[in-house]
């Protein structure tokens with residue numbers, strides 16, 4: 001098992017998808033895109049790679065949602081064969097420092113994966129940062145990659161495979177690629193489009209729930225609810241003349257069809273449910289707590 005950790009937004013989920021060669025995790029240029037841990041399972045010949053994508057580690061866990069996200073990320077560390085710690089080469093933040101402290105207490109092998117190297121036209125610009133890192137972590141291996149352009153990924157894959165134990169029996173069936181249910185995946189794909197399309201107006205407290213599914217001949221009808229915290233958030237999600245919701249719906253439908261390999265009709269509703277982020281009961285009903 002391979003844990004992918006690091007602060008929000010460094011590209012953990014993008015790396016998971018790139019290593020899998022398949023979209024398993026949603027990604028967006030926003031913190032909190034990944035809200036809980038999920039598995040990407042990649043079985044080839046005699047090897048089963050089980051990746052654990054985690055929510056970003058937050059240094060300030062104010063509300064219950066953030067606390068659960070932190071707990072999810074930290075609790076996997078003791079259970080894995082390998083930890084991929086993702087960093088971006090230009091910034092060293094308080095959150096990175098917190099992760100470093102955490103990793104010093106782990107027995108698992110750590111690879112420091114320096115992501116987004118495509119953003120450096122001049123690679124030598126990264127050197128001072130890498131030097132500082134290697135002083136902080138003299139026991140770790142450093143692997144520069146770009147999850148976006150896939151630069152460095154074959155090398156990383158090889159390193160990963162070298163550190164996985166031989167398995168007599170696989171933990172998961174060979175054709176299973178994730179531990180997420182189809183309903184959950186559908187809800188996540190809708191949430192991804194919201195996170196990507198809503199820009200600075202994004203109400204972070206939103207959540208998506210699949211309410212109803214029905215097969216009509218070859219067409220699957222899906223009704224989903226987008227929950228928002230406040231009545232004022234509703235018009236943001238719906239957009240001018242419903243344009244935003246329409247765009248979210250059509251982009252999400254395309255990806256859901258690809259995921260299910262099935263023709264889908266998707267209907268979205270926006271409803272208000274206040275403070276769900278802090279309510280344990282609501283989190284559980286929305287699939288954020290086991």
Ligand SMILES: Nc1nc2c(ncn2[C@@H]2O[C@H](COP(=O)(O)OP(=O)(O)O)[C@@H](O)[C@H]2O)c(=O)[nH]1
Pocket residue numbers: 007008009010011012013014015026027028029030031033034056115116117118119145146147148149
């Ligand atoms: N330029 C560049 N952007 C990346 C790379 N990897 C991820 N991103 C972008 O960084 C943002 C956050 O990615 P995501 O995988 O959701 O980050 P996570 O929060 O760590 O899971 C997204 O907009 C990605 O497209 C990379 O290698 N290069």
Ligand SMILES: [Mg+2]
Pocket residue numbers: 012013014025026027033034054055056
């Ligand atoms: Mg993520």
